[in-house]
Amino acid sequence: MNAHFQPGTISLERLSLGTKACVASINWEMLDPGEAARLRNFGFDEGVTVEPLHLGPFGRDPIAIRVGRMTVAIRRRHAGAIQVVPLT
Amino acid sequence: MNPLPLIAVAGSPNAGKSALFNALTGARQKVGNYPGVTVERHSGRSTSADGRPIELVDLPGAYSLDPASPDEAVTRDVLLGQQKGERQPDALLIVVDASNLDNHLRFALQLIELGLPTIVALNMVDLAKRDGLELDPVRLEQELGVPVISTVAVRRRGTAELQAALDDMLSSPRCGVHKHVKSDLLNLQRRAREIAATAVISETPTRRWTHRLDAVLLHPVLGPVILAALMFVMFQAVFAWSQTPVGWIEDGVSWVSGVASSALPAGFLRSLVVDGAIAGVGAVITFLPQILILFFFILLLEGTGYMVRAAFLMDKLMHGTGLSGRAFIPLLSSFACAVPGIMATRTIDDPKDRLTTILVAPLMTCSARLPVYTLIIAAFIPNTNVGLGIGLQGLVMFGLYVLGIAGALLAALTLRKGVLKGGSGGFMMELPKYQWPSLKDVVIGLLTRIEIFLKRAGTIILGTTVVLWALASIPPAGPGQKQSEVSIAGHIANGIEVVVKPIGFNHDIALALLPAMAAREVAVSAIATVYSLDASGDPDQLDKSLADKLRHRWPLPTALAFLAWFVFAPQCISTIAVTRRETNGWKWPLFMVSYLFILAYAAAGLTYWTAVALGL
Numbered sequence: 001m002n003a004h005f006q007p008g009t010i011s012l013e014r015l016s017l018g019t020k021a022c023v024a025s026i027n028w029e030m031l032d033p034g035e036a037a038r039l040r041n042f043g044f045d046e047g048v049t050v051e052p053l054h055l056g057p058f059g060r061d062p063i064a065i066r067v068g069r070m071t072v073a074i075r076r077r078h079a080g081a082i083q084v085v086p087l088t
Numbered sequence: 089m090n091p092l093p094l095i096a097v098a099g100s101p102n103a104g105k106s107a108l109f110n111a112l113t114g115a116r117q118k119v120g121n122y123p124g125v126t127v128e129r130h131s132g133r134s135t136s137a138d139g140r141p142i143e144l145v146d147l148p149g150a151y152s153l154d155p156a157s158p159d160e161a162v163t164r165d166v167l168l169g170q171q172k173g174e175r176q177p178d179a180l181l182i183v184v185d186a187s188n189l190d191n192h193l194r195f196a197l198q199l200i201e202l203g204l205p206t207i208v209a210l211n212m213v214d215l216a217k218r219d220g221l222e223l224d225p226v227r228l229e230q231e232l233g234v235p236v237i238s239t240v241a242v243r244r245r246g247t248a249e250l251q252a253a254l255d256d257m258l259s260s261p262r263c264g265v266h267k268h269v270k271s272d273l274l275n276l277q278r279r280a281r282e283i284a285a286t287a288v289i290s291e292t293p294t295r296r297w298t299h300r301l302d303a304v305l306l307h308p309v310l311g312p313v314i315l316a317a318l319m320f321v322m323f324q325a326v327f328a329w330s331q332t333p334v335g336w337i338e339d340g341v342s343w344v345s346g347v348a349s350s351a352l353p354a355g356f357l358r359s360l361v362v363d364g365a366i367a368g369v370g371a372v373i374t375f376l377p378q379i380l381i382l383f384f385f386i387l388l389l390e391g392t393g394y395m396v397r398a399a400f401l402m403d404k405l406m407h408g409t410g411l412s413g414r415a416f417i418p419l420l421s422s423f424a425c426a427v428p429g430i431m432a433t434r435t436i437d438d439p440k441d442r443l444t445t446i447l448v449a450p451l452m453t454c455s456a457r458l459p460v461y462t463l464i465i466a467a468f469i470p471n472t473n474v475g476l477g478i479g480l481q482g483l484v485m486f487g488l489y490v491l492g493i494a495g496a497l498l499a500a501l502t503l504r505k506g507v508l509k510g511g512s513g514g515f516m517m518e519l520p521k522y523q524w525p526s527l528k529d530v531v532i533g534l535l536t537r538i539e540i541f542l543k544r545a546g547t548i549i550l551g552t553t554v555v556l557w558a559l560a561s562i563p564p565a566g567p568g569q570k571q572s573e574v575s576i577a578g579h580i581a582n583g584i585e586v587v588v589k590p591i592g593f594n595h596d597i598a599l600a601l602l603p604a605m606a607a608r609e610v611a612v613s614a615i616a617t618v619y620s621l622d623a624s625g626d627p628d629q630l631d632k633s634l635a636d637k638l639r640h641r642w643p644l645p646t647a648l649a650f651l652a653w654f655v656f657a658p659q660c661i662s663t664i665a666v667t668r669r670e671t672n673g674w675k676w677p678l679f680m681v682s683y684l685f686i687l688a689y690a691a692a693g694l695t696y697w698t699a700v701a702l703g704l
Contacts, residue, residue, distance in 0.1 A: 041151035058404035
C-alpha cells in the first residue's frame, strides 16, 4: 500500500527544474502534523500541478516550488514525501 | 455611548493586509498586545464614505481557522468572539491576493461562512495584470455572495470604493448571525480552486517578473553574492549617510545645554539638568540616524519580498547550525533590536528551533550597540582608506557584526548538540511576489521605530542616567579628589573593577557596566556623564569631544576588549524581559544571561591579552 512506489510516479525531490508535474500522492506519515498542515495550507493536494523553480545554493536545498499560483520553499526532505507524475 | 463599529481586517499572509490597513487608517494607529498572549494588536481609526467613524483591527495573517501558530489562534479567537480583550467584530474585511485566489479563497470562504457582514478586497490587481491575469470581480461577487472591491493597497487605489462599500454594509440592517457551520478544509480548498478558475477572464502566459528576478536573486552563485553585497552596503550606509544628521543633532544638543547652563544658576540643579539629563539623553539621541537607516533597509527588504529570499538562500547554512531559514528573519531583525527579533520568532513552528533562535538573538549586533561601537571606533580606529573606497572604520564595524554572527552560529550549534537536542526543524515558506513597497508604509514603519526608540531614550535611559548622575555626584569631591572615584558609584564600581580588571577594564568602564544593563547605549551616556563631571573645572576639557577624551584615557587593548565585551554581553533588561515572556518562565532568560556573560568575559579577556602580547 506504500504510496511511494506507484508505477509511473517519481518523487518531487527528483523532478528536474522547470518540469511541470501532477501530484499523484502525498505520504503524510513522513511529515509531522505541523508540516503536513502547512503543506495543505500551501495547497498541496492530489491532482494539483507543481513545478520546481529554484534550488538553494548550498546542497541544492531547499527547493522553491510553484504550486497553483503560489511559489513556496520547502526542504528536500519534505519534497521526498510527494510523489508526482511528470507532465512533459 | 455605543462603541464604534469594529471591522476586522483578515486574510492570508502576503495578501497585502497590512498595506490595506495602513491605506485605510493612515497614521491613526495603535499598537498594543492581546492580554495573556504575546501577539501584537494593531488597531486604528478610519471613516466610511459618509464620514462615520469606524475602528479597524488588523488581525495576524492566517491560512485557515485551524491555527498552526499563536498568531493564527488569536485570529481565530477574535473572529469567533472568544478572544479576551477584544469584542467580536461587527463586520469583516477579507483581503485576498488577486493572483493567488486558488489559495486565498479557501480562508475567505471559511470566513464568509461565519455569517458576519463581509467585504472582500481583491488586492494587488496590478501585480496580477502584470503577470497577464485578468479577473472578473463581478463574477467573483456572484460566486462568493459578498461585495468584491478591486484594490491596490500599496498605491492606495480602491480605498474610496472600499469606504463606500463599508458605508453600504454598515447602513444595511443586520439579520442575526447564523451559527457557524464548519466545512471541511479540503472541500473548501477545492471549491476555492473552482471559483478562482471561473473568475479568470483571460490569462496570458507571460514570463513572470518575479520568476525573472528570482532567476538572478536565487541563482546558486549570484544569489549569495548579491545577498552579501546588500548586507555590506547596508552597514556602510549606516555609517556614511548618518554623519551629517548626527552633526545636526550634536549641534542641537550643545545649543540646548548652553541655553540651560546660562539660564540656571550654578549648583545642584544646573548640574542635574546639564550634566545629568541633557548630556545623557543627548549622547543617545545622536544615534537616531543610524538606527533609522538600518530600519529603513530592513523595512525595504521586508516590503519588497526579498527578506524571504534571503531566508531561502541561508536555510541550508542555518540548518547546518541547527536553525532554519525562518530564523534568518528574526535574527536579521535582531540587528535592529533583539526585542522585536525575539518576538518575530513566533513564526517558527518548531519549539526547539524557536528557543535556539531566541537564545542566540542577543548576539546579533543590535542598534543599541551602535553608539558604543561608533564611539570606540571613532576614538581608536584611524579614519583611513584601505583601498577601493572602503574605510577602515567601516571595516572594523563590519568585523564586529561578523564576530556577533559567528558567535551566534557557534552558540546555536552548541545548544542544538546539548541542551536543545532533537527536533528536525522545518522550513516551509511562501515566496511572495516582488513589489515595490509604498513610501508611506515604510514611513509608518519608521515612525513606529522612532517612537519606540525615543520612548526608551526618554524613560529607561533618562531614568538610569539621572540615577547614575546622582550616584556619581554624591558625595561631591573635595579639592584634589576625582569625582568619579569618591562618589557612591565609584565605590560600587570598585567592586566590579576587581572582577573585570583581569580583562583590561578600568574604573570608568566598571562604572558604566552597571547602568548599561538598562540598555547598552547607556554605557555611552554613562561614560559621558562621568567625564563631563570630571572635566567640570576645566572648560578646555569640556569642549573636547567624548572620543578625544577616551583616546587620552584608555589604552588601545582596553578599548578593543571593551568592543569585544559588547559583542557578547547580555546588557539589556528589555531583552531579558521579552525572553522571559516568550519562554514563559525564568529558566531560559537566566540561562541566556549566564552563558552570554561568560562568553563576553572570555572574548574581552582574549582580546585584551592578545592585544597586550602584540604590543598594541
